[in-house]
Amino acid sequence: MSQFLPEAIQAFLPNTIQLVYLVATGFFIVGIRRLGSPATARSGNQLASFGMLMGVAVTLFDREIISFEFIIAGVVIGALIGAIAAKKVKMTAMPEMVAVFNGFGGGASALVAWGEFTRLDPTLFETQALVTTGLSILIGSITFTGSFIAFGKLKGFIPGGRIALPGQNYINLLLTAVALGLVGWFTVDPEYQLVFWSLFGLALLIGVLTVLPIGGADMPVVISLLNSYSGLAASMAGFVLGNNLLIISGALVGAAGLILTNIMCQAMNRTLLNVLFGSFGGGDDGGSEELGDKSIQQTFADDVAIQCSYAKKVVIVPGYGLAVAQAQHTLKEVANLLEEKGVDVKYGIHPVAGRMPGHMNVLLAEADVPYDQLYDMDQINPEFKSTDVVLIIGANDVVNPAAKTSPGSPIYGMPILNVDEAKRTIVFKRSMSPGYAGIENGLFYNEKNQMFFGDAKKSLQSLAGAIKELD
Amino acid sequence: MEDLIFNLFIFVLASFVGFELISKVPPTLHTPLMSGANAISGITLIGALIIAGGPDSLYAQWIGFAAIVFATINVVGGFMVTDRMLEMFKKKEDDK
Numbered sequence: 001m002s003q004f005l006p007e008a009i010q011a012f013l014p015n016t017i018q019l020v021y022l023v024a025t026g027f028f029i030v031g032i033r034r035l036g037s038p039a040t041a042r043s044g045n046q047l048a049s050f051g052m053l054m055g056v057a058v059t060l061f062d063r064e065i066i067s068f069e070f071i072i073a074g075v076v077i078g079a080l081i082g083a084i085a086a087k088k089v090k091m092t093a094m095p096e097m098v099a100v101f102n103g104f105g106g107g108a109s110a111l112v113a114w115g116e117f118t119r120l121d122p123t124l125f126e127t128q129a130l131v132t133t134g135l136s137i138l139i140g141s142i143t144f145t146g147s148f149i150a151f152g153k154l155k156g157f158i159p160g161g162r163i164a165l166p167g168q169n170y171i172n173l174l175l176t177a178v179a180l181g182l183v184g185w186f187t188v189d190p191e192y193q194l195v196f197w198s199l200f201g202l203a204l205l206i207g208v209l210t211v212l213p214i215g216g217a218d219m220p221v222v223i224s225l226l227n228s229y230s231g232l233a234a235s236m237a238g239f240v241l242g243n244n245l246l247i248i249s250g251a252l253v254g255a256a257g258l259i260l261t262n263i264m265c266q267a268m269n270r271t272l273l274n275v276l277f278g279s280f281g282g283g284d285d286g287g288s289e290e291l292g293d294k295s296i297q298q299t300f301a302d303d304v305a306i307q308c309s310y311a312k313k314v315v316i317v318p319g320y321g322l323a324v325a326q327a328q329h330t331l332k333e334v335a336n337l338l339e340e341k342g343v344d345v346k347y348g349i350h351p352v353a354g355r356m357p358g359h360m361n362v363l364l365a366e367a368d369v370p371y372d373q374l375y376d377m378d379q380i381n382p383e384f385k386s387t388d389v390v391l392i393i394g395a396n397d398v399v400n401p402a403a404k405t406s407p408g409s410p411i412y413g414m415p416i417l418n419v420d421e422a423k424r425t426i427v428f429k430r431s432m433s434p435g436y437a438g439i440e441n442g443l444f445y446n447e448k449n450q451m452f453f454g455d456a457k458k459s460l461q462s463l464a465g466a467i468k469e470l471d
Numbered sequence: 472m473e474d475l476i477f478n479l480f481i482f483v484l485a486s487f488v489g490f491e492l493i494s495k496v497p498p499t500l501h502t503p504l505m506s507g508a509n510a511i512s513g514i515t516l517i518g519a520l521i522i523a524g525g526p527d528s529l530y531a532q533w534i535g536f537a538a539i540v541f542a543t544i545n546v547v548g549g550f551m552v553t554d555r556m557l558e559m560f561k562k563k564e565d566d567k
Contacts, residue, residue: 038500059520
């Protein structure tokens with residue numbers, strides 16, 4: 001757009017653009033900081049989006065941009081698709097949505113590097129630009145296909161279990177080494193088309209092959225890691241173009257994704273290497289056999305209603321099953337009825353409840369559960385001793401005592417909610433089948449525990465009805 | 472070579488800022504944070520604009536066009552969906 005401006009102003013443009021980029025960078029940093037507290041989070045996100053708008057608007061005045069047909073068409077189409085997807089998506093499908101958006105972001109970075117390489121004479125490229133072009137294409141393409149495989153696994157288009165050849169991990173490591181070798185070759189001989197295309201194709205393939213073997217339960221960790229990758233890819237594209245805003249924002253996101261990934265792994269008591277290369281569940285499991293043929297106690301809505309209504313303190317432990325049954329609103333109704341009876345109701349949220357850290361908080365917020373009733377694991381664990389009834393709804397592995405008691409179990413060492421310290425636990429569950437991780441749960445056989453079988457939503461509806469009848 | 476060193480400095484320092492910013496966020500906000508950070512990674516849109524608006528080759532412009540569509544989906548969708556999530560975080564007093 002610079003050609004429309006008077007020449008006197010044009011002289012200042014390059015510096016002005018850089019200064020606006022600097023301001024936008026500040027908006028991103030302050031925005032991410034504000035995303036860290038519930039009270040300021042929304043304004044933080046708005047601040048970051050405003051920073052993005054500034055960055056994009058001022059870039060249109062870059063001297064290199066002289067035609068706008070492609071830009072207008074691309075922005076309109078992309079904005080429409082993005083806006084419709086963001087409006088329509090269900091809150092339970094949030095992990096899939098983030099995966100898809102992330103995949104597009106990574107893909108865009110690979111395309112930017114490819115486009116820059118295509119439009120300029122390769123012999124003019126310096127070594128640093130060639131290395132980062134190669135890396136941008138490699139990381140961006142892995143992010144692109146990896147994210148869509150993660151999406152497919154979460155949606156159920158692709159079976160959630162481990163899909164792999166024998167020795168798949170070694171094959172993947174070998175392919176990654178070959179890909180890095182191709183980046184080196186490309187740097188030395190950028191005009192050799194075969195190397196360029198092999199690198200592109202191989203990167204796309206690596207994205208598929210590294211995500212396919214990972215189980216569905218670990219997908220959030222993978223998405224978080226891929227989020228970090230897409231930041232890195234954007235940063236590499238920034239090196240190619242010599243654009244500070246891209247380098248900085250990409251690095252910020254890259255670091256953010258890595259920290260988040262680490263937090264998620266810690267919550268499951270696993271290392272990132274174990275998530276990426278080790279299979280989980282399904283194998284031999286020392287913890288399950290000793291459970292033997294112990295008996296369970298079954299209970300029904302009327303009885304649960306009485307126990308809860310006459311309790312002083314009730315803690316609700318929600319899990320993904322609650323979200324799948326779309327029962328958040330019914331749960332909120334039950335909690336309201338109990339509060340009217342003077343019962344102290346709290347929600348205990350495990351860090352990996354739902355499918356991503358914080359996912360359960362979002363789902364409950366959607367049902368208007370105030371966030372000051374939601375307690376993290378560390379806050380709620382000391383309270384179970386004084387709790388009369390714990391309602392465990394659609395959660396399983398996060399309350400499995402095997403994590404504390406049986407060293408042979410795959411989840412041994414994972415911090416759990418100590419619900420067995422409460423006077424009574426009631427598990428809402430469809431059937432006795434093991435949880436997502438495929439591990440038996442000894443809590444079900446505890447003498448203080450009762451099972452309330454059925455679909456979470458229907459069970460909660462009948463519970464709400466039974467509580468009302470008590471009046 | 473000087474450019475590379477300068478850019479590397481920026482890259483490394485920005486990474487440290489990112490580590491510090493993120494490590495202080497409570498678990499409640501991890502999902503919106505992941506989604507918001509993801510929208511920021513769509514910053515590659517700026518690079519896409521330069522490719523698609525450049526005069527050098529039609530071929531590159533088409534690649535830039537695809538990059539703009541992809542990046543805009545990431546940016547617009549990411550920020551909107553994050554806003555939708557955060558809109559729902561309310562304190563009890565606000566309801567009544």
